[in-house]
Amino acid sequence: MWAELKKGAAVAVWFMFLTLPIMVVKVNPIEQTVVWRWANLVWLGAAVFVLTVVGRYCSRHRTELSAFWPDAHPLLAHPQLKRFLLIVLALLATLFPLFFSSYQINIMTTALMYAVLGLGLNIVVGLAGLLDLGYVAFYAVGAYSYALLNYHFGLGFWAALPIGGLLAAIFGVLLGFPVLRLRGDYLAIVTLGFGEIIRLILENWNDFSFGPSGIAGIPRPGLFGLTLSVDDAIMYIYYLVLLLGLITIFVVNRLRDSRIGRAWIALREDEIACQAMGIDKTKTKLTAFALGASWAGMVGVLFAAKTTFVNPASFTFLESAIILSIVVLGGMGSTVGVVIGALVFILLPEYLRAFADYRMLLFGAIMVGVMVFRPQGIIGNPRRRSYPLPMAAADQEVGHE
Amino acid sequence: MEYFLELFFSGLTRGSIYALIALGYTMVYGIIGLINFAHGEIYMIGAFTALICATVLTIWGLPPLAVLGLSAFAAIIWSAAYGLTVERIAYRPLRHAPRLSPLISAIGMSIFLQNYVLLAQTADFVSFPALIPDFAWLEPYRSIIGSSDLVILLTTAVVMLLLTILIKGTKIGRAMRATAQDREMALLLGIDVNLVISVTFVIGSALAAIGGVLIASHIGQINFAIGFLAGIKAFTAAVLGGIGSVPGAVLGSLLLGWTESFATGYISSDYEDVFAFALLVLILIFRPSGILGRHHNQKV
Missing domain, CATH: 1.10.3470 (ABC transporter involved in vitamin B12 uptake, BtuC)
Structure with missing residues (x-):
């Protein structure tokens, strides 16, 4: 778990470095003004950290999680239900x-x-x-x-x-x-x-x-x-x-x-x-x-x-x-x-x-x-x-x- | 005659810029056989990084030459970092996927990066400071060649020379050539193929960043969408010369630069971009392997 957090922090720091010029600094070269938006960096770092940790957790439990999203939902394979759904959809679209x-x-x-x-x-x-x-x-x-x-x-x-x-x-x-x-x-x-x-x-x-x-x-x-x-x-x-x-x-x-x-x-x-x-x-x-x-x-x-x-x-x-x-x-x-x-x-x-x-x-x-x-x-x-x-x-x- | 020379040099300048970008395409294609659609965006990000850095440093009161050097350096560093990250996120997981997958992923990356800059910066054209000074001794020839043209030509020539030395003479260059010839064999011989691919992306992106700084300073304005057209044109140049071949990319770029320059100068400037696209379509139809490219037979 500790290793995961460390990995997440490392990725977050990398992305904060990566987005430093584009996300933080906004310049106007004609009027020679600069706006520093440091808050963006903090948000981005936090978001990347959370996404990395969650993403790595999910990819480690890939097989268990993929059961929730099978290729074809078993309910849809049921012909009567499929027909019912199609009729409802047709009605909705017409009306x-x-x-x-x-x-x-x-x-x-x-x-x-x-x-x-x-x-x-x-x-x-x-x-x-x-x-x-x-x-x-x-x-x-x-x-x-x-x-x-x-x-x-x-x-x-x-x-x-x-x-x-x-x-x-x-x-x-x-x-x-x-x-x-x-x-x-x-x-x-x-x-x-x-x-x-x-x-x-x-x-x-x-x-x-x-x-x-x-x-x-x-x-x-x-x-x-x-x-x-x-x-x-x-x-x-x-x-x-x-x-x-x-x-x-x-x-x-x-x-x-x-x-x-x-x-x-x-x-x-x-x-x-x-x-x-x-x-x-x-x-x-x-x-x-x-x-x-x-x-x-x-x-x-x-x-x-x-x-x-x-x-x-x-x-x-x-x-x-x-x-x-x-x-x-x-x-x-x-x-x-x-x-x-x-x-x-x-x-x-x-x-x-x-x-x-x-x-x-x-x-x-x-x-x-x-x-x-x-x-x-x-x-x-x-x-x-x-x-x-x-x-x-x-x-x-x-x-x- | 003077008009001809003017067009000749403007074509040469254009071609040099295309060459800097085209090398990134051709090197990546040579090694992993992928058209890196996001390459034009790396170039655009290089130009934006340079713009941001140059403005900040000018406000801090640094001398112009230091501003030029530091902004170019920043552009190279960040473009290379973006290239590395794009490869890691969008291409590496798809190395064994069907051919279309990395291509679609690359197109997605290109759209993402364009809109990232659009949202984080601006949708308008931003004027780019003229970082390259005017040389007084070039004044009599100003109508034929400007000082920024000269700087572009010299920089490109030096960069090409360094790249050739890197590829031909160093250990990593040898590893790159080996990986391009046969990735699995290179792997068997103990070459860290992932490292080689990363290095290729870093070098390609750094070259694109140099191109970005030079052209932005030459033209004087940039926006978030400049990478798309530049990328397509550089790709055309790479294909024209034979994709996968480094000298081919330079040759193709110069040919494309001259074609565009003379066609817009003598025929019509309305269809400037059509010439490039038409050239691309024609090459792919009649000689898909390009001028210096080798023909590969498809095997089962």
Whole structure:
């Protein structure tokens, strides 16, 4: 116990040294003033000390503690209870807009949009194992295709929705072709570069995209020619996003169990073995990119219709990072996990205002924490769990030394 | 001709800074095969530490040269400490995990560090004091090369030389090369691989800190997000030269610096960053192993 405390104190002192300049001193080089914030150092030291001692205690009692958070809760495996829970959830989701203000509905719509984006990215990252850091580019393609088609040709929402999805899919294939040969980490960087190129073009090509000022006055989706009040339109978009979400969940689940879905998972696990089994690597990767991108494109169209305004500032790398952290936290490859991840990540900062400033800080910390402590996310991937290979288990034991 | 020379030297200055950052990427990649996404943030933290230190010391009334030296020293010390800590927290536990895990962890670390500085310091651009003095004898050539350009070039050259001596001539350098070639074999031969990896992170971070101080002093302002773009560009440079290769990183950085400088000078400055990204995408498609990199066959 004494040794633990000493270790905790040592770590705390190290972190106090580490954060000394950034946390304590705040300078204004123009007016030549300095603010010393020594209290920060004390708080930080105390927090690190407690976290280290508790963390070390937990990691020593890992096996006993992990019983509290098994991969699938036994209650959820009960089919009747699962069905009951689903019905309750469906009712809640349907009735939600009737009892809450437009503001609340808007937030929920955003959360659902991120859930769909997460599910789309999940196809690429979770199932096919291709780390895509430029996912927001396809979202931008969808949003801008609706905005521009509407501006130039007066195209309506319902015509733009499939076109946006299709255009995004085409961009997905365009990006997919050149990067087919690349390995995981190079792929990540190229997709990141691709996403930034799309954003920079939107920002600088004024004749095409109206530059940083963006495009305003995009019409909301129509409903058989009815004119809706703003409140009704918000509610209508909520139901549209909910519907899209349900369709996405259905399609993604079916895809995962289909021939192509199994090919994705095989590709993720071992590319060479997968090719040896006769799976066409090119086709498999390209469909993953195209299908993942098409969801982003459709959500992009919805986003443009919801905000009635698009500009390049909505499509920064930060958005890609948020969507990726949703997928990572939820559990790569798990549908339920991604939906829960999106709701947690988008709703929590909205309702805990004090916490909103720390949102991105926590996103980053959670991404590291999940990878180090629980790589399978909140809800582990069911397929991975069902076949525990003795070899893989042995490998992991070695890895944890 | 004068315009050409101006662009040539500004490209060379840019390239030198990229080289200082790119070396960190390439050394880490050479040893543990990981793209250290948080490396750009280490550079940013180096610049911030130098800013804080320089302002405090100026207020305390130290002479400018002492301020420059001490702030650069502080930046190196703290950046190295951050590099060491990041490796210990985010990468070491994942050394045997699937390839994607450390990469995602690195991206998380990068986001964390950016927002840490954003919250602890400020979201605005902060003006950085001009630490490098103006040399009077350079006055006639001011339009072609400034004194901070000259200091950057000389510092980079000296640092490269020291690094080469370290890698080629010292015991730890030999251990680093051995670990890069075959980590398990190095372990069997009694090399403390964990120590070697830590040293690599410390050296890479120190180089990034030097780059951070120099560029911040050259440009005159910094904010919490400068590491992202600088990191991507330095990574591009490292890949261009062949990731894992130290001379390759320098060569790639200079090429990238010139490409950017001439492209913005002769074509358009709106698309400055697009050139770098487009170059990156093109290299990875046509020659993923880079100019000086070796091609690795994938094995089962």
